[in-house]
Amino acid sequence: MKKNISLKLALVIIGIFTIVVGYFVQRNFFLTQQEINNLVQGEINIQEDALKKIREKRVTYIVDKGNGIINSFKISSSKNSTVFSLLEELSQREKFKIEFTTYQGMGVLVKSIDGVENGTDNKYWQYWVNGELPMVAADKKEVEAGDRIEWKFESSPF
Numbered sequence: 548m549k550k551n552i553s554l555k556l557a558l559v560i561i562g563i564f565t566i567v568v569g570y571f572v573q574r575n576f577f578l579t580q581q582e583i584n585n586l587v588q589g590e591i592n593i594q595e596d597a598l599k600k601i602r603e604k605r606v607t608y609i610v611d612k613g614n615g616i617i618n619s620f621k622i623s624s625s626k627n628s629t630v631f632s633l634l635e636e637l638s639q640r641e642k643f644k645i646e647f648t649t650y651q652g653m654g655v656l657v658k659s660i661d662g663v664e665n666g667t668d669n670k671y672w673q674y675w676v677n678g679e680l681p682m683v684a685a686d687k688k689e690v691e692a693g694d695r696i697e698w699k700f701e702s703s704p705f
Contacts, residue, residue, distance in 0.1 A: 605621050605622065605623050605624070605692065605693075606621075606622055606623075606624050606628075606633065606690055606691075606692065606693065606694045606695070606696055607619065607620075607621060607694070607695045607696065608620040608621070608622050608633060608634075608637060608696045609695070609696065609697040609698070610660060610661070610697075610698045611697060611698065611699045611700060611701075612660075612661070612663050612700050613663070613668075613670055613699065613700035613701050614663075614700075618641075620637055620641065622636060622637060622640075624690045624691070624692055624694070627689070628689065628690045629685065629686050629687065629688055629689055629690060630674050630676065630681075630685040630686075630688045630690060630696055631647075631654075631655050631657070631684070631685035631686035631688075632686070633690060633696065634657070634660075634685065634698070638660075638661075643660070643661035643662075644659070644661065644662065645657060645659065645660050645661075646658045646659035646664075647659075649686075650684075653684055654683065654684020654685070654686045654687045655684050655685055655686040656684065657672045657674075657685060657698070658672070659672075660672060660698060660700075663700050667700075669702060670700050670701050670702055671700070671701075671702075671703060672698055672699075672700055673698070673699055673701065673703070674688075674696060674697065674698050674699075675696070675697040675698075675699065676688060676690070676694055676695070676696055676697075677694055677695050678695070
């Protein structure tokens with residue numbers, strides 16, 4: 548009889564211990580559905596914030612070859628990006644060739660973009676930023692997030 552009581556007591560203690568350990572493990576090692584939802588939502592918010600920051604740094608970059616072919620790109624700018632540095636980056640990314648000459652003290656003159664060369668049909672490459680024709684070389688014109696850069700192959704407006 549004593550053995551029977553000891554066995555029952557041992558089983559009760561083991562049962563209580565199992566319940567306590569199970570509760571502890573469940574509370575500390577397994578996530579509730581709400582906790583999972585919160586983590587997933589937090590991850591989505593982080594991803595959306597990261598995409599928003601990337602979009603905020605992007606500029607629209609258009610190359611108008613003057614023959615009806617207009618290519619539009621989105622490209623991310625950094626703190627020191629210029630119209631020309633982004634053109635170089637695009638030429639590498641999109642696999643087209645640019646030709647240019649650097650004039651000491653003045654800057655870069657773009658002579659050809661994707662095989663379209665200055666002087667053809669009395670047209671020349673000019674760039675515009677947000678609808679305005681800057682009066683500096685493309686490597687001197689800094690770009691800001693949200694800018695719209697257009698390279699147009701056309702007759703001089705002057």
